[in-house]
Amino acid sequence: MRIGVLAKAAGVSVPTIRYYESIGLLTPPARQGGQRIYGSEDVKALSLIRHCRDLDFSLDDIGDILASLQRRLPCSDTKSFAEQHLRSIRTKIAELRALEATMVALVSGCETTCCGSTAPDCVILQPGQVTCG
Amino acid sequence: MRIGVLAKAAGVSVPTIRYYESIGLLTPPARQGGQRIYGSEDVKALSLIRHCRDLDFSLDDIGDILASLQRRLPCSDTKSFAEQHLRSIRTKIAELRALEATMVALVSGCETTCCGSTAPDCVILQPGQVTCG
């Protein structure tokens, strides 16, 4: 199949496939008249990459995951990748929640204190006024 | 004061200050012998930018905020920037929580189903198995 068919089959854009090839994440396929020709394993590989991107793994991590597939490493390897990723997701959630609390405090501070004045005096823009994160 | 002093006063790195100037966020200061010389208003302006970056506003947004300061627009303008930003923070939190739930399901699925097998069969890597987001 040609690249456009692969793209639809795996749910990835054509330039993205070429990009993955350029960084060594996908192995370059055979060519016919200069055009890339793919097989069904390529659909599998690319679908896996897409799945991992949906889970927000980095391309670096995905490279490691693909390598562990090729070496037939045990499943526990995959799981530890996933657990580490889960920890970083939770860290990011905690940071965003702290930021959310800060923003809520600033907005309500604006409503009770300075609404009606001009921007330079707004509590939202006062450094070091309210910080929850 | 010179750029290094400003940097410490506002809690921003020296290259970052030059970068802000290059994109037009900071107005270019006077020079002495080719070196940038700043005043106390520059500390204020840069501290404000840093404050907004701490709140994770984009530099584009910060440009708009600075413009609304210069035009002495009402505080309600600032507040609506903040509210919109708060909404996008909450959207991102929701996305990350869905992702967190998916990852938890995948990891526990791995523990109960496939731990001990090799990576290619791991449920974590099966597209379309578990999706919460």
Next chain:
DNA sequence: CTACGCCCTCAAGCCACTTGAGGTTCAAGC
């Protein structure tokens, strides 16, 4: 043989910086 869609490569753009190379200016000490 022409039209059209799909394919190709290469380069640049996005965001918010950081890092590095290679050179200049300033302040202090001798």
Next chain:
DNA sequence: GCTTGAACCTCAAGTGGCTTGAGGGCGTAG
């Protein structure tokens, strides 16, 4: 006046994960 060292300067490239655009080649149907 000279040297040293820190701080300054500019310009270019790298980060991540693509997307977009320019300018051209290939394949097939009419």
